[in-house]
Amino acid sequence: MLDLLEPRLVAAMPAGVDYCSMRYFDQQVESLQVLDDVAEPARSTRDVGVMVTIWSNGGLGYAATSDLSPAGLDAAVARARHWADVTAGLGVLATAPLGHPVGEYRSSVERSWADIGLSDRIDLLRTQCEALGGDDRIVERAVGLSVIGRDTLLVTDDGGRVHQHFDAAFPTMSVTANDGANTQTRTFAAHSAYGQGGVEVLDRYGYLDAAPRLAREAVALLDAPNCPSGVMDLLLGPDQMVLQIHESIGHPLELDRILGDERNYAGTSFVTPDMFGTFAYGSPLLNVTFDPTVDGEISSYAFDDDGTPATRQFLIRKGILERPLGGAISQARSGLEGVANSRACSWNRPPMDRMANLNVEPGDSTFDELVGSIEHGVFMQTNTSWSIDDSRNKFQFSCEYGTLIEDGELTTTVRNPSYRGISRNFWRDLAGVGNRDLFQAFGVPNCGKGEPNQTIWVGHATPPCHFRDVEVFGGAS
Amino acid sequence: MTTHDYFGDLTTSIRSQLAPGEEFSANLGGESSEFVRFNGGAVRQAGSVDQLALDLDLARGSRHVESSFTLSGDRELDDARIAQALASMRTQLDSVPPDPYLMRPDEVRSTAVTAESSLPEAGEAVDAIRRAGTGRDLVGVYAAGSSVTGFADSRGQLNWHESANFSLDWSFYLRADKAVKNLYAGTEWDTAALDRKVEWSQRQLDVLDRDPIDLEPGGYPTYLAPTAMQEIASMLSWGGFGLRSHRTKQTPLLRMIAEGATFHPSITISEDTVGGTAPNFQEQGFLRPDRVTMVEGGVFNDHLVSPRSAREYGVATNGAAGGESPQSFRMEPGDIPADEVVDRLGTGLFVGNLWYLNFSDRSACRTTGMTRFATFWVDDGEITAPVNVLRFDDTAFNLLGTRLVGLTDTTELIPDSSTYQRRSTDSLQLPGALVEEMTFTL
Structure with missing residues (x-):
């Protein structure tokens, strides 16, 4: 399709404008779900379209279309040009701070899903679903798999051409147990264990071995005591750290939020431009990178959707805030250095500042050392609830599974573990960071933001981390 | 064409x-x-x-x-x-x-x-x-x-x-x-x-523009405007009424079916297709009745049943979409004159909007979230100052149950302005709610 379409895109480029780009997006998803041993209908999705962006006479307009005929592309160009005319002199930025890049990217794939047919994929899931059973108190078992292939092509009016191809797999699994008014669910890493690659993504996260453990844990939670309340130490597993990073580091550092774009919807930020270079975001153990180079992490790429070349950058180094998550347009508006994170969820939404791979870099503690350093606390795993204020400061999280830590030992399982805090204080109480052996790449598949709204997947690689003096509590009963 | x-x-x-x-x-x-x-x-x-x-x-x-x-x-x-x-x-x-x-x-x-x-x-x-x-x-x-x-x-x-x-x-x-x-x-x-x-x-x-005040965590008399109730309603819609979520015990209204818990008698909630703006058919071609009443007089009354759940559980479908969530949510009004809510609140919080709600204990329908935008302190029937953002953590069985004083006598039609993938056709019709005490934690 690309061979047919690319000459059309080039032919439709308008003359007499300051800058024009055309971004083609073609995503194919093969989705399966088995629910309580019943295979739901296999679903194939193909989402194809083009966004035309034109900067002209101080105006900026876009037009997105699923009509990829020459006439359809010409009509989209006309609409984008019309919007550039309507907004001439009214925009937040008058000229395009964008270039004409040339490059390629392709995900690494060790074993292609093309070698595993539909019936074999269904059998694979049925086996996992069956392995989630074994106790009368289990009331729902669900497993799923989405295999994704995405092609993007960005061409510009002065010879820019960036073609990127992404392969990814999203395996899911959940098991729910009930006893009276008490229902407990365990999931496979809260649906955050996914990444670029082929069949090997399943092995990367131990998907094929997870079901019996999750079933045991869901049932065990029914009989577990409620998580205790009080101020105590907290050890967060990587599948909870992802949300902690996402909500209380990622979103506050998005430069478009800092510039106010999201104030009517996703919110603002407690971070202000003057903080970069000096603000102590966390303890000296905190090192956070924007890293599009991690092999297999979901948001690795060579260029963002505005065509800016992507490189690894420290956002927070030894606790000090260094730079925001801001793409070329936000950088031009603010005068701050940023990263290549201008991303769109599809062809029908314009790029904006997003997280991509936002990682907490590993420290030097083994898991035993992290646990051993805690006299009284809770080890919490797998996010189940998240909430934070519009400035990304006052947060509250709940996890699926808690284990008490007493005198440096993991002891009793507890249910409904939760904690709350304030972002600008919380990271300063970071007391221990797991080492590289404990460093795992997860992600958030449904990050919502923007007007019009966009949902996008992002990556977060992290080891488990230890925090001091956190307000911890349990469920309603 | x-x-x-x-x-x-x-x-x-x-x-x-x-x-x-x-x-x-x-x-x-x-x-x-x-x-x-x-x-x-x-x-x-x-x-x-x-x-x-x-x-x-x-x-x-x-x-x-x-x-x-x-x-x-x-x-x-x-x-x-x-x-x-x-x-x-x-x-x-x-x-x-x-x-x-x-x-x-x-x-x-x-x-x-x-x-x-x-x-x-x-x-x-x-x-x-x-x-x-x-x-x-x-x-x-x-x-x-x-x-x-x-x-x-x-x-x-x-x-x-x-x-x-x-x-x-x-x-x-x-x-x-x-x-x-x-x-x-x-x-x-x-x-x-x-x-x-x-x-x-x-x-x-x-x-x-007046100087904002910080409130200490604790319980406060609270008025939730219809735009704040929108967030509460959205949480209830997340598994609250679907047949499958009830049969698999994942509904946040679990205490209603497991322990006989109820809302306040003034709470009646329906899928009001005839009063909303969403299509009256769903993706398998089943038509929706004009109205399905899920909660009546505070008591659970009926589920939203998709064709798939209908076949699985051997009951009739009522045209719900696959997610079995309301698309035209309606809560009936009460008897508090809308223009008297500040007087009736007396001293407490006037909450214009809530934000970023999530279940802190789903089985108990305990929900946490933040105040946002226009939230004011009311002193003896007078709005006196804006309030800095507060986190609440409370159950719907308190807010719409034991601690509900009443609902306003008018409702507001709130179109869902979300635009994920494409512009939504969903809507909510909601009154405001006066609550004896709402629990704030941070």
């Missing part, structure tokens, strides 16, 4: 391509939308989105597969995409097991709704919005255009819902996180109506 006719032609063509023993159903979703995003009164992004997508379900007996793909609107290109999809689906049908929960309508019931509207030209709307923002810090989004939803199947049923509307979802910011949010939405643009909304926001802004 209209999109309605185009859909009819495409599905007639699909019907002619079926092999013996094959059946299909198809859903069309599309929009032609304009979006203008503002920050500080300036335009951040402006553009248009034209999209059509077809969801096909091809069945051979009880084996079936689904394929969803974008359409171009160009007949030759779309015929090729459909032919390619059908060929691929036929291959897949050989590899999938029978689906015991596949259910199709018994009767052929075609419908067509096309709503009248009068939308402004893009430049006119931009000018009016910029005038409203003059001298103020306006941030938000204008969205407008047409939206279509269609269903057709191999039995010859065809359902169509087409509307065109606009919404301006915006805030005036005073400083930092102090702002007033408002929504102007409809099908007939009226600059005078926008001006009245702007004046209301300005009056709120004047109060926000």
Whole structure:
């Protein structure tokens, strides 16, 4: 399709404008779900379209279309040009701070899903679903798999051409147990264990071995005591750290939020431009990178959707805030250095500042050392609830599974573990960071933001981390 | 050719391509939308989105597969995409097991709704919005255009819902996180109506200009405006009423079915299709009744039942979509005069908006979230100061149950202004709620 379409895109480029780009997006998803041993209908999705962006006479307009005929592309160009005319002199930025890049990217794939047919994929899931059973108190078992292939092509009016191809797999699994008014669910890493690659993504996260453990844990939670309340130490597993990073580091550092774009919807930020270079975001153990180079992490790429070349950058180094998550347009508006994170969820939404791979870099503690350093606390795993204020400061999280830590030992399982805090204080109480052996790449598949709204997947690689003096509590009963 | 006719032609063509023993159903979703995003009164992004997508379900007996793909609107290109999809689906049908929960309508019931509207030209709307923002810090989004939803199947049923509307979802910011949010939405643009909304926001802004106060965590008498109740209703809609969530004990209303818990007798909640703006048919072609009452007089009354759940649990469907969540949520009004809520509150919190709610204990319907935008302290029936953001953590069985004083005697129709994938057609009709005590924790 690309061979047919690319000459059309080039032919439709308008003359007499300051800058024009055309971004083609073609995503194919093969989705399966088995629910309580019943295979739901296999679903194939193909989402194809083009966004035309034109900067002209101080105006900026876009037009997105699923009509990829020459006439359809010409009509989209006309609409984008019309919007550039309507907004001439009214925009937040008058000229395009964008270039004409040339490059390629392709995900690494060790074993292609093309070698595993539909019936074999269904059998694979049925086996996992069956392995989630074994106790009368289990009331729902669900497993799923989405295999994704995405092609993007960005061409510009002065010879820019960036073609990127992404392969990814999203395996899911959940098991729910009930006893009276008490229902407990365990999931496979809260649906955050996914990444670029082929069949090997399943092995990367131990998907094929997870079901019996999750079933045991869901049932065990029914009989577990409620998580205790009080101020105590907290050890967060990587599948909870992802949300902690996402909500209380990622979103506050998005430069478009800092510039106010999201104030009517996703919110603002407690971070202000003057903080970069000096603000102590966390303890000296905190090192956070924007890293599009991690092999297999979901948001690795060579260029963002505005065509800016992507490189690894420290956002927070030894606790000090260094730079925001801001793409070329936000950088031009603010005068701050940023990263290549201008991303769109599809062809029908314009790029904006997003997280991509936002990682907490590993420290030097083994898991035993992290646990051993805690006299009284809770080890919490797998996010189940998240909430934070519009400035990304006052947060509250709940996890699926808690284990008490007493005198440096993991002891009793507890249910409904939760904690709350304030972002600008919380990271300063970071007391221990797991080492590289404990460093795992997860992600958030449904990050919502923007007007019009966009949902996008992002990556977060992290080891488990230890925090001091956190307000911890349990469920309603 | 209209999109309605185009859909009819495409599905007639699909019907002619079926092999013996094959059946299909198809859903069309599309929009032609304009979006203008503002920050500080300036335009951040402006553009248009034209999209059509077809969801096909091809069945051979009880084996079936689904394929969803974008359409171009160009007949030759779309015929090729459909032919390619059908060929691929036929291959897949050989590899999938029978689906015991596949259910199709018994009767052929075609419908067509096309709503009248009068939308402004893009430049006119931009000018009016910029005038409203003059001298103020306006941030938000204008969205407008047409939206279509269609269903057709191999039995010859065809359902169509087409509307065109606009919404301006915006805030005036005073400083930092102090702002007033408002929504102007409809099908007939009226600059005078926008001006009245702007004046209301300005009056709120004047109060926000007073020194804000910090409240200590604790319990406070609270009035939740309809726009705050929207967030509570959205949480209840997340598994609260679906049959499957009840049968698998994952509903946040678990205590209602496991322990006989109830809401306050004044709480009646329904899926009010006839009063909402969503289509009256769902993706398998089942029509929705005008109203399904899920909670009546505080007691659980009926589920939302999708065809799939109906087959699984052996009950009748009431036309719910696969997610079994309300699309036209309605809570009946109470008896507190809306213009007396501040007096009736006496001393406590007036909450205009809530934000970022999530369950802190789903089984107990315990919910946490934040106050946002216009939230004020009321002292002896007078609004005195804005309140800095607070986190609440409380159960709906308190807020809509034991601690509910009452509901306002009027409701507000709140269109869902979300635009994920495409512009929503959902809506909520809600009163305000006066609560004896709401628990704030941070």
